[in-house]
Amino acid sequence: MDLAGLLKSQFLCHLVFCYVFIASGLIINTIQLFTLLLWPINKQLFRKINCRLSYCISSQLVMLLEWWSGTECTIFTDPRAYLKYGKENAIVVLNHKFEIDFLCGWSLSERFGLLGGSKVLAKKELAYVPIIGWMWYFTEMVFCSRKWEQDRKTVATSLQHLRDYPEKYFVCRHQSSCVPRAPAGL
Numbered sequence: 001m002d003l004a005g006l007l008k009s010q011f012l013c014h015l016v017f018c019y020v021f022i023a024s025g026l027i028i029n030t031i032q033l034f035t036l037l038l039w040p041i042n043k044q045l046f047r048k049i050n051c052r053l054s055y056c057i058s059s060q061l062v063m064l065l066e067w068w069s070g071t072e073c074t075i076f077t078d079p080r081a082y083l084k085y086g087k088e089n090a091i092v093v094l095n096h097k098f099e100i101d102f103l104c105g106w107s108l109s110e111r112f113g114l115l116g117g118s119k120v121l122a123k124k125e126l127a128y129v130p131i132i133g134w135m136w137y138f139t140e141m142v143f144c145s146r147k148w149e150q151d152r153k154t155v156a157t158s159l160q161h162l163r164d165y166p167e168k169y170f171v172c173r174h175q176s177s178c179v180p181r182a183p184a185g186l
Contacts, residue, residue: 008068017068021060025131028053032138044166050138051167055116057135062110065103073107086112089162091171105172117167121155142171 007013032053038046065071075082094105102120109118117139124143126133136143142158144151162169 004067017064021057022131024060025057025135028056029131029134029138032135035138044164047140047166051116053116054135054139057131058106058115058118059110061103062106062115065100065107071104071107073104075108075111086114086168089165089169089171091173093173102172105170109170109172112170114168114170117165117169119162119169119171121171121173140165 032050035046035049035053038049066073077085092105092108094101094108105120106115106118109115119139119141120136121142121144122136124145127137127141127143140158140161142155144154159171162171
C-alpha cells in the first residue's frame with residue numbers, strides 16, 4: 001500500500017478532513033453572513049466575494065471526490081464545443097442516479113474554472129442544511145419545491161436575476177433519468 005492509500009485508510013485522517021471541512025465551512029458561512037451588508041451597496045462585489053468563498057467549500061468536496069475516492073468524471077463532447085466551455089454561461093443537464101451526483105457537476109465546473117459560481121436547481125429544503133445549503137443560499141442557487149406549477153415562476157425569476165451575474169457559471173440541472181428506461185419485465 002502506498003502512502004496515499006495508507007492515509008486514506010486511517011480514521012485519524014478521516015477525522016482531520018471532517019474537522020477541517022466543518023470548521024472552515026462554518027467560518028466561511030459566518031463571513032458570508034457579514035457580506036450581506038454589501039448587497040444594498042454593491043451587489044456585484046457581494047456576488048464576487050461569495051463566489052470565492054463558495055469555491056473554498058466546494059473545492060474540498062471535489063478534492064475528496066477525485067483524489068480520495070478515485071472517481072473519474074469523463075466528458076464526451078464535440079471537440080469544437082469543448083473550446084467554448086467555461087467561456088460562456090451554460091445550462092448543463094446531468095444524469096442523476098445517486099446522492100453524490102452533484103459532485104460530478106462540481107467536478108465539471110472545476111475543470112473550467114467555474115466552481116465558485118456554479119449553480120444548481122435544488123429542492124428548497126437544502127437551503128437549511130448547514131455549510132453547503134447556507135453557501136448555496138449566498139450564491140443565489142435556484143431552490144424549488146418540486147411542483148412545476150409553483151417552480152415555473154421561481155426558476156424564471158431566478159434565471160432573470162442571474163443575467164447580470166459578474167462571473168461565468170454553469171447551471172447544473174440534474175435529471176432523474178436522461179435516458180428512457182425499458183419497461184419492467186424486458
